[in-house]
Amino acid sequence: MEKDIKKIEEGTYEITLQTSGEEWNKEIESAYNKLAKNVEIKGFRKGKAPKDMVRSRIKPEKMFNEAINSFLEKNFDKVIKEAGLALFDQPHLHVEKISNEELTLKIHAVVEPTVELGNYKNIEIDKEVVVVVDEDIDARIKDLQEKNAELTVKEEGTVEEGNTVIIDFEGFLGDKPFEGGKASKYQLEIGSNSFIPGFEEQIIGMKSGEDKDIKVTFPENYTPELKGKEATFKIHLHEIKVKELPSIDDELALDANLDDVSTLEELKEHYRKELFAEKEAENNNKSLEKLLDVIVKGSKVEVSKSLIDREVSSRIEGLKADLERQGNTYEGYLEQIKTKEEDFVNNTREQTKNNINFAFVIMEIAKQEKIEVSEEEIDKDLEEIAKMYGQSVENIKNMLQDRLHGLRQDKLFRKVYDFLKTVNNL
Numbered sequence: 001m002e003k004d005i006k007k008i009e010e011g012t013y014e015i016t017l018q019t020s021g022e023e024w025n026k027e028i029e030s031a032y033n034k035l036a037k038n039v040e041i042k043g044f045r046k047g048k049a050p051k052d053m054v055r056s057r058i059k060p061e062k063m064f065n066e067a068i069n070s071f072l073e074k075n076f077d078k079v080i081k082e083a084g085l086a087l088f089d090q091p092h093l094h095v096e097k098i099s100n101e102e103l104t105l106k107i108h109a110v111v112e113p114t115v116e117l118g119n120y121k122n123i124e125i126d127k128e129v130v131v132v133v134d135e136d137i138d139a140r141i142k143d144l145q146e147k148n149a150e151l152t153v154k155e156e157g158t159v160e161e162g163n164t165v166i167i168d169f170e171g172f173l174g175d176k177p178f179e180g181g182k183a184s185k186y187q188l189e190i191g192s193n194s195f196i197p198g199f200e201e202q203i204i205g206m207k208s209g210e211d212k213d214i215k216v217t218f219p220e221n222y223t224p225e226l227k228g229k230e231a232t233f234k235i236h237l238h239e240i241k242v243k244e245l246p247s248i249d250d251e252l253a254l255d256a257n258l259d260d261v262s263t264l265e266e267l268k269e270h271y272r273k274e275l276f277a278e279k280e281a282e283n284n285n286k287s288l289e290k291l292l293d294v295i296v297k298g299s300k301v302e303v304s305k306s307l308i309d310r311e312v313s314s315r316i317e318g319l320k321a322d323l324e325r326q327g328n329t330y331e332g333y334l335e336q337i338k339t340k341e342e343d344f345v346n347n348t349r350e351q352t353k354n355n356i357n358f359a360f361v362i363m364e365i366a367k368q369e370k371i372e373v374s375e376e377e378i379d380k381d382l383e384e385i386a387k388m389y390g391q392s393v394e395n396i397k398n399m400l401q402d403r404l405h406g407l408r409q410d411k412l413f414r415k416v417y418d419f420l421k422t423v424n425n426l
Helices: 021-036 051-057 060-083 134-147 250-255 264-297 305-325 330-336 341-368 375-389 393-399 401-423
Strands: 002-009 012-020 092-098 102-110 114-116 150-153 164-173 176-189 211-217 230-244 300-302
Touching (some): 002 060, 012 021, 114 341, 134 250, 375 393, 393 401
Antiparallel strands (some): 002 012, 164 176, 211 230
């Protein structure tokens, strides 16, 4: 047998295998003998008919296929192993030449992405200084104030931005009501943008007890039966309410229901520490992201184009299925995000390649540093999940069977991140 292996693109090799003479004759003879056992000819017991008669009953393509399969079983894995290649996908076989005298096969093989790691230790990452300013604390107190606000009826005047209204409404396309377009005593905060554009704005200026017809146009990214259509909503305004905010004082601090807080000053100090911890955690995550970006960009990853294409196709088909379940379309989604399909596919391909590069760099670091995830670690995580949901571990295992690989990989990645934090300056 003669062989030739050449790289035709990143992650893809063309393997040429040639055989002839005695080696190929033995394969053909072996294929004939195997197929001949199942040939039945009237007047002869199975396996006792003349050889020429049996051979005439066996189609040449069937015999060649059997011979090729036998030849590959004996040689292909050995060739791959000797070349140091790790297959990632089913190879594509092309029979270039075949006869009773010789065989030439060309095989396109996609191999696992290969990683040449750059430096991943002793890297300096500039870290931002965490600062909590008074405005941050004031904003958090303002949120608490909003949460403890009370709505009171507005006896006089008209609807203003920020008011809450109690309304009945019914939507019509032409003179026909449409499904899902009707509600009674509905509470709506004006300015919350809970409804489609133009709806809330037209309620401003109405008085309690007033009726009004308002016209709106559904956006293009709405459900297929309504998108882009003009509708009329008949509105009856029952009541207008205004938000009354509590005073910012010790009483508001008590409303926060925090164990270590009984005064406004204590509340401010609590929020200062809380905000610092949150910003510190966010800062640490940003530093880790910067570190990982440096490591991945400093490494060389070779990925087959066919692997990337397959992943891109899978992601787009998954998106189409999700949109269809939501009553939307892929074309409508592209219109919504104002992107041409070609640009969207190219962006998806770039993101996919970056994701693959990232994943294989992290896995290569784990391999180099002998970082692994044990069954005991997975079992412990499953026990915690089971406890959280009040289920048995066995039930959780069955429920998450298809996701166990993902859970294991997430755990491995987190362990690599923890390792990288210890060997770099963040």
